[in-house]
Amino acid sequence: MNDTRMLAYVETTAALLKLPLDAARTQRVAVNLQRTAAMAALLDEVPLAAHDELAELYRPAAFPPNDDERKQL
Amino acid sequence: MKTVAFDAAAMAGAVASGEVSARELLDASLARIEATDGRVNAFTEKTLARARAEADAVDARRAASQPLGPLAGVPYAVKNLFDIEGVVTLAGSIVNRSDPAAVSDAFLVRQMQAAGAVLVGGLNMDEYAYGFTTENTHYGPCHNPHDLTRSAGGSSGGSGAAVAAGQVPITLGSDTNGSIRVPASLCGVWGLKPTFGRLSRRGSYPFVHSIDHLGPLADSLAGLALAYDVLQSPDALDPGCQALRVQPVAPLVGRGTAGLRIGVLGGYFHDNATPAAREVVALAASTLGAHAEVSWPDAALARAAAFIITASEGGSLHLRELRTRADDFEPLSVDRFIAGALQPVDWYLRAQRFRRAYRDKVNALFRDWDVLLAAATPVSAPAIGTEWLDINGTQQPCRPSLGLLTQPVSFAGCPVVTAPLWPAGTGGLPVGVQLIAAPWREDLAFRAAQVLSDAGVARVQPAQL
Numbered sequence: 001m002n003d004t005r006m007l008a009y010v011e012t013t014a015a016l017l018k019l020p021l022d023a024a025r026t027q028r029v030a031v032n033l034q035r036t037a038a039m040a041a042l043l044d045e046v047p048l049a050a051h052d053e054l055a056e057l058y059r060p061a062a063f064p065p066n067d068d069e070r071k072q073l
Numbered sequence: 074m075k076t077v078a079f080d081a082a083a084m085a086g087a088v089a090s091g092e093v094s095a096r097e098l099l100d101a102s103l104a105r106i107e108a109t110d111g112r113v114n115a116f117t118e119k120t121l122a123r124a125r126a127e128a129d130a131v132d133a134r135r136a137a138s139q140p141l142g143p144l145a146g147v148p149y150a151v152k153n154l155f156d157i158e159g160v161v162t163l164a165g166s167i168v169n170r171s172d173p174a175a176v177s178d179a180f181l182v183r184q185m186q187a188a189g190a191v192l193v194g195g196l197n198m199d200e201y202a203y204g205f206t207t208e209n210t211h212y213g214p215c216h217n218p219h220d221l222t223r224s225a226g227g228s229s230g231g232s233g234a235a236v237a238a239g240q241v242p243i244t245l246g247s248d249t250n251g252s253i254r255v256p257a258s259l260c261g262v263w264g265l266k267p268t269f270g271r272l273s274r275r276g277s278y279p280f281v282h283s284i285d286h287l288g289p290l291a292d293s294l295a296g297l298a299l300a301y302d303v304l305q306s307p308d309a310l311d312p313g314c315q316a317l318r319v320q321p322v323a324p325l326v327g328r329g330t331a332g333l334r335i336g337v338l339g340g341y342f343h344d345n346a347t348p349a350a351r352e353v354v355a356l357a358a359s360t361l362g363a364h365a366e367v368s369w370p371d372a373a374l375a376r377a378a379a380f381i382i383t384a385s386e387g388g389s390l391h392l393r394e395l396r397t398r399a400d401d402f403e404p405l406s407v408d409r410f411i412a413g414a415l416q417p418v419d420w421y422l423r424a425q426r427f428r429r430a431y432r433d434k435v436n437a438l439f440r441d442w443d444v445l446l447a448a449a450t451p452v453s454a455p456a457i458g459t460e461w462l463d464i465n466g467t468q469q470p471c472r473p474s475l476g477l478l479t480q481p482v483s484f485a486g487c488p489v490v491t492a493p494l495w496p497a498g499t500g501g502l503p504v505g506v507q508l509i510a511a512p513w514r515e516d517l518a519f520r521a522a523q524v525l526s527d528a529g530v531a532r533v534q535p536a537q538l
Binding site: 019 | 309384422
């Protein structure tokens with residue numbers, strides 16, 4: 001993405017998140033995001049299949065260590 | 074007042090034997106802080122009344138012939154993102170100053186107290202742990218005790234500097250991408266980043282929930298092992314604590330390295346190390362009899378994924394304050410926090426999906442190896458204010474690049490002992506070596522570290538302050 005479009009992206013997404021940015025900060029944030037975009041491009045080249053899940057999975061509760069509770073009801 | 078030149082483990086032994094009192098150790102620690110911290114700037118808070126009460130309680134127990142904990146009377150301090158009862162948890166910020174004081178200690182502070190350790194205060198850090206240099210604009214930079222013009226590393230810079238300056242023998246820090254290992258390397262002290270999920274994070278101010286670790290730094294390997302063992306405990310109330318039982322390392326550290334398969338990380342870890350960093354790795358390798366070069370999988374990709382997850386979670390965590398108080402944030406990191414909050418969600422999710430596949434590759438590597446060696450930082454301590462590093466002819470931005478060699482390892486969650494070594498050609502400044510083991514095998518990293526310590530290759534050297 002060229003610098004002009006990155007600036008526009010920063011302005012638009014910051015507005016969406018209700019983040020007020022002045023012109024100087026918008027510029028600096030865009031430079032940071034441009035660097036991160038290069039890293040994201042590296043990861044974009046990694047082949048991931050549909051079954052490659054996230055590293056962290058939500059757990060509703062720890063799995064019970066035994067079946068004692070199931071026998072009580 | 075007695076002059077005390079003990080390390081952490083010797084201090085505990087001296088208190089237990091009655092050679093010195095806990096109050097005398099505390100007074101010596103406070104005197105050293107008073108004499109040096111105006112130049113080092115490691116401390117942001119001193120808990121004097123609490124420290125005296127804890128020290129006197131230890132001395133009273135000994136006088137009454139009651140059992141003492143393994144760290145009885147040993148002074149320590151914590152990065153100021155740990156909750157200390159009655160103290161506001163700053164996490165290096167001024168935004169948090171208006172928060173209420175903590176109503177109880179962090180879990181690990183309670184573990185230290187139960188072991189008899191004496192809390193002296195809170196320590197300087199990069200704001201919200203987002204940095205590797207502890208150039209904190211609000212509270213001033215932390216200075217490296219071995220050269221006050223240089224960085225102590227970060228984000229647990231105060232934790233590294235306080236040990237290196239001889240102010241306290243043990244500190245606690247946090248490590249998301251290298252924040253224990255970088256200051257341990259630049260200050261020349263021992264550091265442990267345990268397995269991800271080993272130690273409870275309850276009562277510490279978060280940075281990146283997916284990657285945050287807590288751990289100790291110390292002036293001796295024995296002290297590091299003592300501290301680590303007392304910090305261990307399952308904690309069902311911390312969703313990030315996965316350990317189900319305590320696995321002490323102190324009884325195992327002296328077993329030697331016979332039979333251990335020890336390799337040296339090449340490729341990315343060699344390419345991003347300057348000659349001084351390569352020198353200390355070579356010295357550690359020759360001491361340990363490690364000759365094989367080993368390739369760590371996808372190191373550059375792992376760093377990229379860790380960078381993206383860090384920015385995204387950190388930016389989201391602070392979004393409310395960034396909307397209203399951005400000017401109160403650290404100027405050196407506020408733009409990165411904002412950029413992180415604006416990242417496309419695909420970047421974040423892809424990084425998390427990559428992490429799972431990456432973990433499997435790293436764990437597969439440890440079927441063939443027990444301990445792997447790499448430098449902890451590409452360079453020795455840079456001057457405070459340095460913007461660019463020359464890493465083998467390539468100009469790299471200094472602040473993020475200090476974590477080049479630590480970031481891929483913490484992203485996998487492997488335990489690492491950082492050993493302090495002293496290369497030639499750095500003007501007397503140290504560079505640490507990472508001793509990396511498979512998840513839950515801190516004991517193997519400690520065993521290799523003990524060999525380096527016994528050989529005198531890895532050691533803490535007094536700072537001339």
